[in-house]
Amino acid sequence: MGQEAVGRRPLGRPELPADGLWTGVELLAETGSTNADAVAAARAGAAEGLVVVAEHQSAGRGRAGRAWSAPPRAGLAVSVLLRPGTGQPPVETGRWAWLPLLAGVALAGAVTRVTGLDAWLKWPNDLLVDGAKCAGVLAEVAGDAVVVGIGLNVTQRAGELPTTGDGAPPATSLALAGARTTDRDALLAALLDHLARWYGRWRSAGGDADECGLRAAYRSRCATLGRPVRARLPGGEEVTGTAGTVDPDGRLVLATTVGARTLAAGDVVHLLDPVRPAGCAGGGQPLRWRRGFSGEHPHGG
Structure with missing residues (x-):
């Protein structure tokens, strides 16, 4: 996997609750894009709850086609497959726009829980620590499915981070920000837990972000407001x-x-x-x- 992975432990396969949202985990050493893999699975009829995780992406991307990359085993690249329009109660498509914001709230909560860092959101869903960006979210619709991808910088050193410009915030990683731990297994488990909890509440409320408390939680985390x-x-x-x-x-x-x-x-x-x-x-x-x-x-x- 290259010299960048030396000293960085591989991810273990997370344990999934038998009666929970997540139905399976694809843990890949390398792929082009976890979002592309999950979108392909959605179009092939995969059930809601598939999780795709990669140690390294060769063609990771963010919004507007922007590239996103990290050294092998230095971050978390995770995509989840959701089908909010199926099941009971179904969520109307007009409310699906909350899903990337929901993912941001879940990510911020997971990062704070595991690392002890104050994590904030820049609208709509960039994760900031001490004013620097360490994660982002990309959501893509594939038929009646939504794939939500998350890229989180965990152990990158300063020289491994991208340079920014055109008004972009500096990049950082959890390690550089002083996290009390950079255990990626703990981060992945916490992220999946927070995502499942928020998604369940949002689904139960028919996608009403006020009824399930999502809008209030988002506003309390949003550094843009x-x-x-x-x-x-x-x-x-x-x-x-x-x-x-x-x-x-x-x-x-x-x-x-x-x-x-x-x-x-x-x-x-x-x-x-x-x-x-x-x-x-x-x-x-x-x-x-x-x-x-x-x-x-x-x-x-």
């Missing part, structure tokens, strides 16, 4: 304003000089960096602001 931002929209337009809230559909609501703008998609740049009191995960204390951090979007699985 309350700060001045610049958003680059898919058509090329740029909008500047203050991020006010996330609406019931998961869209970002900006207060601009010409009124409110509601964004369903876009790359967000943070124009000011909030300095949160230590141990303040979830918000609730006043924020102080400093200049110097900006961010774009994302990694993927």
Whole structure:
């Protein structure tokens, strides 16, 4: 697998609850993209609950076709296959947009639980630690299935991280951020646990993010809210304003000089960096602001 993997333990196969969401794990030494593998499985009729994990991706990608790569065994590349429109109660497709945000909440909770780090989300689902990005989420629809991919930087050294530009935040890994542990088996188990719990609550509520508490949980983790931002929209337009809230559909609501703008998609740049009191995960204390951090979007699985 190469010199980069030396000293980095291989992943073990996670134990899955017999009556839980996850139906099987494909643990691969290397693949092109875990998302592509899971999408192919979905189109071939695989059941909900398939988990695809790879020690290394040769063609990992994030939103808008951006490349994502990591040395072998240095991170987590995980994709899960969900079928929210089947079963009882089915979730209408208009609410599926919450799934990548749900994955972000689950990822942040898992990282905080295992590592002790304060993990925050940049809308919609980049994971930030100390203002630097260490993970991202990519969701893809394949017929009646949704594949959610997560790429998490775990043990990368500074020289193994990508350089960033064009307003993107610096990259980091859990190890560089001072995690109390970088045990990838523990991280994977916690991630699957948090994902299953949140997905179950969301499904039981028919995809209603308010009823299941998902919107409140997301807002408590979202570092974008309350700060001045610049958003680059898919058509090329740029909008500047203050991020006010996330609406019931998961869209970002900006207060601009010409009124409110509601964004369903876009790359967000943070124009000011909030300095949160230590141990303040979830918000609730006043924020102080400093200049110097900006961010774009994302990694993927």
